[in-house]
Amino acid sequence: MTTPNIELLTAATPNGQKISIFLEELGIPYKTTAIDLSKDEQKSASxxxxxxxxxxPAIVDHSRGSYPVFESGAIFLYLVEHYDKDFQFSFQDSDERMDMIQWLFFQNAGVGPMQGQANHFVRYAPEKIDYGTKRYKNETKRLYSVLEARLQDRDYLAGKGRGKYSIADITTFTWVRWAPWAGIEMTKFPKLKKWCEEIEERDAVKRGLLVPSGEDQIEKLRRNPDVQDPFKAWVRKGQKEIADTHGN
Known part of the structure; x- marks a missing residue:
């Protein structure tokens, strides 16, 4: 196997945390380049x-000709292909692998976008819009109910039997863990809540949650429900720029 030399370009969001967690789980060397969203570093030419x-997030694999990969789902599949040869966090069996990929896409196409919109209407919309808030919170809850049903007789999302901890769990965990950021209570999803709590106890997960700043916004929220929101100014600035660009 190629000796890894991975650069992770990231920030402390659910999508960023999922990749740092996986790199920690893999136990391969990587360096972190923190991207300051408030300074629009994600829009820089580099x-x-x-x-x-x-x-x-994005990665650059300097051990493979500085090959760049963006989109978190693609990053997971890239790292699995090149650095999980023993199938610790993926599957050799084709049906189990497809099972894993389906749940990976379920998060990328469903949970992430819907919960992200719930975050926006709960925290960042400059005016209170009940329809948007209810629409996206309810859709996130519906997706959580799908996960809750999946975990009724299983320990993990993908794989035969009770399943195996895999990238399908990692990619979903970071978003479910941020549920309170979108004002979503986990009391109606006891299996999902337990699954999330157990994953959070993994040592690699604890390390990955602190990348890149050494701080974890959800832990701050648990200590102080009125914690300062580090993303508000950035999100609203971005929305204003989009409106100005398109003349709205």
Whole structure:
């Protein structure tokens, strides 16, 4: 196997944390380049060479010709292909692998986008819009109910039997853990809550949650429900720029 030399370009968001957690789980060397979202570093020319969409996370594999990968789902699959040869966090069996990929896409196409919109309407919309708030919180809850049903007789999302801890769990865990940020209570999802709490106890997960700043916003929220929101100014600035650009 190629000796890893991974650079992770990231910030302390659910999408950023999922990749730092996986790199910690893999136990391979990597260096972190913190991307300051408040300074629009994700829009810099150097970052856009790695990810033309201007979003974190992204990686550059310097051990493979400085190959860049963006989109968190693609990063997971890339790291699995090249650095999980023993299938510790993935599956050799084709059906189990497809099972894993389906749940990976379920998070990327469902939980992340819907919960992200719930975050926006709960925390960042400059005016209170009940329809948007209810729409996206309810859709996030519906997706959580799918996860809750999946975990009724299982320990993990993918794999035969009771399943195996895999990238399907890591990618979903970081978003479910941020549920309170979107004003979503976990009391109606006891299996999902237990699954999330058990994953959070893993040593690699604890380390990955502190990348890149050494701080964890959800832990801060647990200590202080009125914790300062580090993303508000950045999100609202971005929305204003979009409106100005498109004349709205």
């Amino acid at each position: 970052f856009l060479k790695v990810n033309p969409n201007g979003r974190i």
